[in-house]
Amino acid sequence: MLFKDEMLRCYLIGGSQDTHHDPAEFLTKVEAAMQAGITAFQYREKGTSTLSKAETLALGQQVQELATKYGVPLFVDDDLELAAAIQADGIHVGQKDQWIEEVLAAVGDQLMVGYSCNTAAQVAHANQLAVDYIGTGPVFPTISKDDAGSALGVDGLADFVEQSVHPVVAIGGISLDNAGATLTSGCAGLSMISMVLGADDVAGTVKKILELY
Secondary structure, X not given: OOOOHHHHOEEEEEOHHHOOOOHHHHHHHHXXXXXXXXXXXXXXXOOOOOOOHHHHHHHHHHHHHHHHHHXXXXXXXXXXXXXXXXXXXXXXXXXXXXXXXXHHHHHOOOOEEEEEOOOHHHHHHHOOOOOOEEEEOOOOOOOOOOOOOOOOHHHHHHHHHHHOOOOEEEOOOOOOOOHHHHXXXXXXXXXXXXXXXXXXXXXXXXXXXXXXX
C-alpha cells in the first residue's frame, strides 16, 4: 500500500488497555470507528496491557480482518514481528523504540513507516530519513502516554510542521473542542486514542472529526 497524506486525517491509535482491558469492547469500538470512516488505525498494545504475546497476536489478527473489511490502512506500534505476522500495512516507530534506521533497512518499501518526533532536533533528523510521516506532540496535556513530555501547543506544532519535509499528524490531548484549532497549524491530520475509544458515541465522534476538513 502506498502512503497518502489523507491517511492521517483521522488516525486512531489503541489497544485493549484503552477499553478497560476488554478485547471484545476494543474490537467493537474499532469496528464502529472504521465503519464511520477513520483514515488509518495503529494497533498499540502497550503500557498497561494485560495481554500475553499470543493474545496480542490473536487480537491483532482480528484487527487486521476489520481493517481489510473496511479498507483502513493498518499500522503496528514498534513491533516488526507483529506487523509481519498480521500483514499490517505500516509500522510506527518511537524515539525510545527500535532504531528508526534499522526499521527502515528491514522493511525497505514493504511497509509504510511513521516516526514520532517531539523536538526540533528530532524533526531535523527525520528530514534526512525516508519515513512517510511523523507524529508530533503532545499538542495538549494528555494522560494516554506517561512518557509524552510537555505540551507543544498549537504554535509549537505549527513550527514543527513548517520545519518538517514530511506530513505531520498531531497527537496528544486532542478533543472536539480543540481539534479545529489544531488543524490551523497546517498539520496533515489528527491522531487520537481516548477521544474516540473512550467516547460513548464512537461513530458520531469520528464523523465530527471528518467534518473539520
